[in-house]
Amino acid sequence: STGRPKQTVLSAGALRASGLATEKATGTDGGAHWLLALPVHYVAGAQVVARSVLAATRPAVTASVRDGSRFTARDFLDAAHRLPSGHRMTSLVPTQLHTLVEEAETDAALESEILEALRSFDAILLGGAPASTALLHDCGQLGIPLVQTYGSAETAGGCVYDRHPLPGTHVAVEPATDPSASGRIWLGGPTVASGYLDDPERTASSFRRSPDGTWWYRTDDLGTFSDREGLSVAGRADDVILTGGVKVSARAVAAVLEQDPSVREAVVVGVESPRWGQEIRAAVSRRPNREPDVPSLADRVRQDM
DSSP states (O other): OOSSOOOEEOOHHHHHHHHHHHHHHHTOTTOOEEEEOSOTTSHHHHHHHHHHHHHTOOOEEOHHHHHOOOOOHHHHHHHHHTSOSSSEEEEEOHHHHHHHHHHHHHOHHHHHHHHHHHHTSSEEEEOSSOOOHHHHHHHHHHTOOEEEEEEEGGGTEEEEETTEEOTTOEEEEOOOSSTTSOEEEEEESTTSOOEETTOHHHHHHHEEEOTTSOEEEEEEEEEEEETTTEEEEEEETTOEEEETTEEEEHHHHHHHHTTSTTEEEEEEEEEEETTTEEEEEEEEEEOTTOOOOHHHHHHHHHHHO
16 A cells, blocks of 8 residues: 555444454354464454454464464464364455465375365455455365455455345445446445544545444445345456556456466556556466466457456
């Protein structure tokens, strides 16, 4: 991120509302044992601590969080082995899940142990960044109990699970100029932050109370929403690349690239061009023992976009 840092103010009530809604949504009412694999200065890590307090349990902490070391499958397994029986939960980001799934694929000695540990959780909350289609497909095939989450520090972490809002959470989308296009996403309810510390101007621009008393947060994301289909996030409002007079979503291009079996993750940006205004450029990370074919990736984007 760039610019002046924001300090998000989350009340105890917001954290409690989020924790109780998670328990209800995941069927872990009465408390769960959590594995802490994310640093606590991120909201997802802080929420593991808060939810453990709410459940009167103590989280099992990975060495990567405790010592600041690199996250590995063995690190995760050591923490998972310390979790008691009963309801078991954890929060991960896609990069961590990639690490676990890929080590299971490439290390025969660890494969069964990793998969058994992952399947032992009631739910693995996955958020922080969009997960690739390939990763989600692999986890589905392996029987890993993922719950895709959407939210931010301003909503006490994920408040939309598998495209549907948690109990008490409201979703609204601003009408777009083009009726077929995505609009700005707003999230409302008891998990929304009070605002930004000592920053009334930013608070006023991002938070609002509706006539019915609901407290709302204006996200930086675009999407569509319906009660039946839930929330579909198209990407950030600022990730649109204008190239040759055509608007292209960087996230949409990345999603196409990540459908290729050789691509682990993709990042797409616009760079200045005297001819096009902006040109689209992508950086990809490859999956183990696979080499992306650049011309084929370019053809895939041309065909699918």
